[in-house]
Amino acid sequence: RKEVEQDPGPFNVPEGATVAFNCTYSNSASQSFFWYRQDCRKEPKLLMSVYSSGNEDGRFTAQLNRASQYISLLIRDSKLSDSATYLCVVNIYGGSQGNLIFGKGTKLSVKP
Amino acid sequence: GAGVSQSPRYKVAKRGQDVALRCDPISGHVSLFWYQQALGQGPEFLTYFQNEAQLDKSGLPSDRFFAERPEGSVSTLKIQRTQQEDSAVYLCASSFSPGMSGELFFGEGSRLTVL
Numbered sequence: 001r002k003e004v005e006q007d008p009g010p011f012n013v014p015e016g017a018t019v020a021f022n023c024t025y026s027n028s029a030s031q032s033f034f035w036y037r038q039d040c041r042k043e044p045k046l047l048m049s050v051y052s053s054g055n056e057d058g059r060f061t062a063q064l065n066r067a068s069q070y071i072s073l074l075i076r077d078s079k080l081s082d083s084a085t086y087l088c089v090v091n092i093y094g095g096s097q098g099n100l101i102f103g104k105g106t107k108l109s110v111k112p
Numbered sequence: 113g114a115g116v117s118q119s120p121r122y123k124v125a126k127r128g129q130d131v132a133l134r135c136d137p138i139s140g141h142v143s144l145f146w147y148q149q150a151l152g153q154g155p156e157f158l159t160y161f162q163n164e165a166q167l168d169k170s171g172l173p174s175d176r177f178f179a180e181r182p183e184g185s186v187s188t189l190k191i192q193r194t195q196q197e198d199s200a201v202y203l204c205a206s207s208f209s210p211g212m213s214g215e216l217f218f219g220e221g222s223r224l225t226v227l
Binding site: 004036042043044045046080089100101102103105 | 169
């Protein structure tokens with residue numbers, strides 16, 4: 001089982017739709033969680049960190065469920081510019097330091 | 113610019129050639145990471161530096177891969193005797209904080225194609 005798993009999609013949604021992505025992680029000792037966004041042929045950029053209490057940034061809401069070992073990202077009122085790949089990222093402390101594990105990403109395509 | 117700079121942006125190598133990829137992190141960033149991203153995949157961890165110390169190289173796929181950051185700033189990823197399976201985008205990222213307590217800033221990557 002991969003350490004971080006995501007549904008690769010693609011998710012094809014109309015503008016204005018609400019869409020949610022889930023991500024599961026296997027290491028219960030995972031400490032930090034993030035969502036990164038990657039546009040086609042571009043580098044990943046931090047979208048938001050995920051806090052235990054859940055957090056919101058405009059149209060984006062991130063949730064963490066430690067008991068079930070998954071994190072989610074909800075995008076409300078989708079815009080064309082939201083089209084990208086969303087990478088779930090987990091920081092696993094343990095034998096190595098600074099080891100961020102990336103999921104394969106979920107591709108989102110927002111259509112007019 | 114003020115971001116992470118990588119060179120070359122594109123590299124085509126014949127199988128068996130050695131290549132060197134350079135990363136200029138954001139000034140003052142302590143942590144530096146190298147990732148490998150194959151087409152349609154997420155970035156895969158290769159190695160991590162804190163200043164000049166290579167604290168984790170567990171992700172390097174073989175002894176043909178070597179990375180250094182001798183003065184705690186610029187880093188070079190070297191691949192010896194390249195193979196076709198080495199074809200990927202190599203991403204460098206830096207962070208102000210030690211370890212992974214802070215945001216990672218990525219460069220645009222070096223796209224390596226091995227023929």
